[in-house]
Amino acid sequence: MPSDSFTKEKIWQFNVNQLHAATDSVYHDCQLMLWQIVTAMTGFASSAWVARISSDSVAEGAGNRWVSSANVVWNTAGNAHSWIVLTNAAGWEILFDCNATVANCSKLTIIFNPTAAWDNVGSNTAAPTPTAGKFYTFKTGGTWNTYALTGIAGGRVHVMMTTDGQCTRVAAYSAGILTTSMLFETLTDVVAGVIPWAVPVVCLCNDAAANHFTIAGLGTTLGFFTRYNDVSYAGTATTESTLVGPVPVTQLVAGVPNDISGGYGGSQVGFASTAAGFRGRHGRFQDMWIGSASVTDGDTYPKTGTLYQFAQFHHMITPWNSLTPVDKV
Amino acid sequence: MSDPFVIAKTWQFNVNQARAAGGTQLKDCQVILKMIVDSMRGFALSPWVVRLSSTNGLAGAGYLWGSFTDVVWASGVNPHSWVMLTNANGWEILFDCNSVGPAALSVTFNPTAAWNDTGSINAAPTPTAGKAYKFKTDTWFTKGLVAVGGMTHAMMTTDGQCTRIACYADGSLCASMLFETLTDVVTGAIPWALPVVCYIGNNDSNHFTITGFTSIPGIFTRYNDVSYAGQATSECSLVGPVPVPHLAAGVPNDISGGYGGCRMGFASTVYGFRGCHGRFQDMWLGSTAITDGDMYPAAPVLYQFTQLKHMITPWNSAAALLKV
Numbered sequence: 001m002p003s004d005s006f007t008k009e010k011i012w013q014f015n016v017n018q019l020h021a022a023t024d025s026v027y028h029d030c031q032l033m034l035w036q037i038v039t040a041m042t043g044f045a046s047s048a049w050v051a052r053i054s055s056d057s058v059a060e061g062a063g064n065r066w067v068s069s070a071n072v073v074w075n076t077a078g079n080a081h082s083w084i085v086l087t088n089a090a091g092w093e094i095l096f097d098c099n100a101t102v103a104n105c106s107k108l109t110i111i112f113n114p115t116a117a118w119d120n121v122g123s124n125t126a127a128p129t130p131t132a133g134k135f136y137t138f139k140t141g142g143t144w145n146t147y148a149l150t151g152i153a154g155g156r157v158h159v160m161m162t163t164d165g166q167c168t169r170v171a172a173y174s175a176g177i178l179t180t181s182m183l184f185e186t187l188t189d190v191v192a193g194v195i196p197w198a199v200p201v202v203c204l205c206n207d208a209a210a211n212h213f214t215i216a217g218l219g220t221t222l223g224f225f226t227r228y229n230d231v232s233y234a235g236t237a238t239t240e241s242t243l244v245g246p247v248p249v250t251q252l253v254a255g256v257p258n259d260i261s262g263g264y265g266g267s268q269v270g271f272a273s274t275a276a277g278f279r280g281r282h283g284r285f286q287d288m289w290i291g292s293a294s295v296t297d298g299d300t301y302p303k304t305g306t307l308y309q310f311a312q313f314h315h316m317i318t319p320w321n322s323l324t325p326v327d328k329v
Numbered sequence: 330m331s332d333p334f335v336i337a338k339t340w341q342f343n344v345n346q347a348r349a350a351g352g353t354q355l356k357d358c359q360v361i362l363k364m365i366v367d368s369m370r371g372f373a374l375s376p377w378v379v380r381l382s383s384t385n386g387l388a389g390a391g392y393l394w395g396s397f398t399d400v401v402w403a404s405g406v407n408p409h410s411w412v413m414l415t416n417a418n419g420w421e422i423l424f425d426c427n428s429v430g431p432a433a434l435s436v437t438f439n440p441t442a443a444w445n446d447t448g449s450i451n452a453a454p455t456p457t458a459g460k461a462y463k464f465k466t467d468t469w470f471t472k473g474l475v476a477v478g479g480m481t482h483a484m485m486t487t488d489g490q491c492t493r494i495a496c497y498a499d500g501s502l503c504a505s506m507l508f509e510t511l512t513d514v515v516t517g518a519i520p521w522a523l524p525v526v527c528y529i530g531n532n533d534s535n536h537f538t539i540t541g542f543t544s545i546p547g548i549f550t551r552y553n554d555v556s557y558a559g560q561a562t563s564e565c566s567l568v569g570p571v572p573v574p575h576l577a578a579g580v581p582n583d584i585s586g587g588y589g590g591c592r593m594g595f596a597s598t599v600y601g602f603r604g605c606h607g608r609f610q611d612m613w614l615g616s617t618a619i620t621d622g623d624m625y626p627a628a629p630v631l632y633q634f635t636q637l638k639h640m641i642t643p644w645n646s647a648a649a650l651l652k653v
Binding site: 248 | 586
């Protein structure tokens with residue numbers, strides 16, 4: 001239900017407004033941005049992600065070998081390149097694998113492994129192989145950063161995470177444009193089934209400039225990935241809409257706020273799938289709302305009282321740090 | 330969305346009230362409208378009370394509809410029947426049989442209970458300007474001319490905030506009414522004094538259907554002394570888009586095994602009232618694959634909810650919904 005005074009369910013922590021200075025090349029910018037994202041994810045005070053194993057392209061080893069952005073090296077599988085396995089407080093793991101050419105540094109392979117089961121520890125030429133039947137590769141050499149479109153430019157990296165580690169959100173800007181968007185989200189109000197959904201986590205890494213936290217990107221049926229009953233599948237975000245059309249209620253009349261509240265508001269976001277075997281609604285995102293398309297990317301809520309409690313990234317509203325506006329450049 | 334559904338209110342039920350075929354459409358309408366009014370009056374807690382009424386031969390205080398023959402339709406200033414019901418919250422509804430045919434009705438919702446007069450057998454009371462809204466001046470009964478028997482169902486919350494009417498004739502839904510107090514109402518500089526919306530289906534394809542809930546005018550309300558129409562909302566996919574319960578036509582949720590439902594809201598595109606306003610209480614949008622009148626859940630306590638066309642509403646937990 002749209003609300004202008006959003007109510008948070010979780011406690012959030014913020015590594016946001018991190019300046020990302022322009023470097024001398026797109027490649028160095030990509031290195032810096034991914035390093036900043038990982039450093040932010042591992043830098044939270046509570047339930048931080050922990051780098052369990054990693055490769056800096058020179059060697060594989062325990063812990064975080066990404067000491068600086070120079071340790072984030074792209075190259076194709078079989079050649080020396082970087083990767084990192086991050087472990088969450090809940091025991092899930094994410095693999096970022098830079099297994100693409102330098103020219104394709106906007107590409108990544110990302111694997112979400114809810115059981116943290118891997119067949120090996122990898123090497124400096126190959127990332128670890130997840131145990132069959134337990135993980136999902138939701139980005140295989142796909143675009144994680146549409147930055148290349150903007151050329152060499154500085155920007156900002158924002159990473160937000162709940163203190164219990166259930167939800168991690170990444171938004172990175174280059175030249176004032178949102179170029180990277182990632183979500184690692186534990187759903188709530190999950191539909192109960194005969195077979196329990198052991199880890200109701202959905203992951204998203206948008207791959208096109210038009211998709212970053214937009215209706216198109218959140219709504220595409222190949223946007224979110226998850227896994228239920230040991231099968232991976234894709235799903236889509238949902239929200240409150242008119243019944244015919246349908247149109248999200250926060251975008252019902254373009255360009256104008258709610259006439260009663262005077263604000264643009266937002267509607268809670270759910271998750272559903274049309275994939276055979278997983279059809280129907282599965283649950284709801286926590287502390288996430290769909291906002292008006294008329295709101296400028298990076299605007300914050302509310303407009304009175306304690307400012308900056310929430311920020312809107314394209315069409316998605318998420319908790320913000322209550323201290324500062326969203327910096328985009 | 331919930332599967333199973335979670336009830337927010339306490340409900341009471343005057344349901345499964347059988348009605349024999351009247352022999353004519355007029356008698357069917359007379360009997361059904363009186364059954365509706367009697368049902369609304371008959372709840373144990375917070376019942377509607379008839380404050381004024383007319384039988385066409387007599388107008389005055391209290392409930393004058395002693396039998397169905399007291400429900401008489403006539404147009405203009407010709408003697409006809411009407412009844413004014415007062416709610417525990419002080420709102421009033423006027424059912425006015427001021428048309429030639431019995432399938433049409435004028436219905437006025439008056440949140441302030443302010444009227445200019447007490448009416449007569451020739452004219453129903455006139456609501457004070459700027460306070461009421463006449464949201465129905467056409468068809469309320471859609472069964473046509475064939476006289477048939479059926480069932481009348483009235484459900485109301487114990488606090489009187491929500492009243493729902495569903496009437497079946499020959500097994501099909503032929504009359505549908507909602508008088509609903511919304512919750513989670515959007516706050517504004519001018520408070521929405523009485524966030525009540527009213528709905529009456531006016532053709533066979535509109536009774537509690539997506540079409541009926543969406544058509545403009547479909548659902549009426551009043552804010553800041555202005556009446557306007559709105560429409561129901563529910564959870565939909567972002568791209569497509571499709572209401573979530575209809576996402577995969579004809580199949581239940583693959584995880585839960587059930588059809589489930591999504592909560593419903595209310596929004597308007599009318600200038601001055603644009604945007605979402607609030608949420609219906611204990612109302613869900615169900616799958617189009619469900620047969621009208623099906624019940625939820627299958628176990629362990631049956632009949633807690635029923636689906637009337639596309640709308641899921643609490644049911645009495647005691648007996649299946651009967652349609653004939």
